[in-house]
Amino acid sequence: MRVPVDRRHDAEFDIEHPPTIPSSQYSEAWYAASLAGSTLSAKISSQLFTRRVKPHGIPLPCLVELAHDLSNWRDEYLPKLGVPSKWPEDWDFLAAITACSTDVYYHCLWLVVMRAIDDFGIIESGNMEEGKAIKERYKTESDHGAMRIAALVRPLISLELMSRQQY
Amino acid sequence: MTENGYLRLDPLIIYHPIYEAGLYLAKQGKEECLICVAGLKQYSIPFPSVWVLAEEIETIFASTIAFRNMPKAPPAPVHVHPPPASGSVEPVNDSGHVGLAMNPVDQQVVQSQNMNSVNQQDITWPAKPTEGVAMPMSLAASPGNPGTNRDFWPDGTPVPSRDVAWNLFDWMQ
Numbered sequence: 001m002r003v004p005v006d007r008r009h010d011a012e013f014d015i016e017h018p019p020t021i022p023s024s025q026y027s028e029a030w031y032a033a034s035l036a037g038s039t040l041s042a043k044i045s046s047q048l049f050t051r052r053v054k055p056h057g058i059p060l061p062c063l064v065e066l067a068h069d070l071s072n073w074r075d076e077y078l079p080k081l082g083v084p085s086k087w088p089e090d091w092d093f094l095a096a097i098t099a100c101s102t103d104v105y106y107h108c109l110w111l112v113v114m115r116a117i118d119d120f121g122i123i124e125s126g127n128m129e130e131g132k133a134i135k136e137r138y139k140t141e142s143d144h145g146a147m148r149i150a151a152l153v154r155p156l157i158s159l160e161l162m163s164r165q166q167y
Numbered sequence: 168m169t170e171n172g173y174l175r176l177d178p179l180i181i182y183h184p185i186y187e188a189g190l191y192l193a194k195q196g197k198e199e200c201l202i203c204v205a206g207l208k209q210y211s212i213p214f215p216s217v218w219v220l221a222e223e224i225e226t227i228f229a230s231t232i233a234f235r236n237m238p239k240a241p242p243a244p245v246h247v248h249p250p251p252a253s254g255s256v257e258p259v260n261d262s263g264h265v266g267l268a269m270n271p272v273d274q275q276v277v278q279s280q281n282m283n284s285v286n287q288q289d290i291t292w293p294a295k296p297t298e299g300v301a302m303p304m305s306l307a308a309s310p311g312n313p314g315t316n317r318d319f320w321p322d323g324t325p326v327p328s329r330d331v332a333w334n335l336f337d338w339m340q
Contacts (some may be wrong), residue, residue: 096173146197149184
């Protein structure tokens with residue numbers, strides 16, 4: 001529903017319209033990535049964390065599809081939006097947190113799926129090799145993801161706390 | 168590398184991935200989970216409830232390390248009791264009380280209680296009932312005998328909790 005705007009009121013209080021955000025290539029990519037990522041998260045939650053999965057296990061084709069989608073997301077967006085291998089010196093707070101959160105959330109999705117596999121198990125209907133292979137794949141990816149998250153979080157922690165932890 | 172506490176300014180955006188990663192690394196027993204612990208502890212300066220997550224990761228990590236360093240215990244001796252002959256006299260336990268659960272109904276009760284705590288495969292039949300877990304026949308609930316269930320009246324209506332009862336009592340005074 002469209003709310004009628006009281007122009008007099010606006011004029012009285014000297015309220016300006018919000019400035020239009022200039023759409024750059026970066027922000028467009030970021031919006032597309034976040035949309036795709038939220039779709040993926042919704043898919044994970046609706047396919048893995050349901051009542052049917054809890055007693056029986058996760059069906060194998062579902063895991064294969066998720067791995068495929070996650071790899072697609074990584075190939076498409078992570079090189080553009082993620083943290084590069086060398087930490088740029090000119091990054092401010094906003095740039096650092098944006099890049100880190102994008103990167104970290106992607107790696108977290110593997111971890112979430114891995115935890116679901118550990119908790120509920122896989123329904124390997126006949127093909128044990130494929131089930132073992134997909135589990136191995138998730139394991140390597142989440143190993144890498146967890147280490148990556150730890151490596152990304154490390155520069156964000158202040159020095160005093162790091163020294164107090166002796167790390 | 169820029170070591171500035173950006174995480175302190177972060178409005179609780181990436182705490183959950185950090186927790187997730189810390190949990191995974193702690194289960195693997197890798198030392199990198201301490202970074203996640205430090206990150207969560209830094210979060211807990213503005214958001215105190217995150218401290219619990221950090222402590223959880225620390226506990227899991229400590230238990231993993233302890234489990235790994237534990238010397239290998241010799242295999243536990245398996246006590247095999249001959250199954251009691253049906254219709255025999257009720258067994259008497261050490262303290263001399265008669266009526267420890269050995270009839271079929273109570274065995275079901277005991278086994279269902281054991282299943283919650285112990286893996287079913289580890290139990291050699293018959294399951295050795297631990298003292299205090301087994302209920303005498305008169306207290307055990309069975310299809311025919313509702314038993315003394317303190318949560319429901321015999322007709323199925325829930326028994327009010329103690330606080331409700333006390334309030335009612337006060338009100339009646």
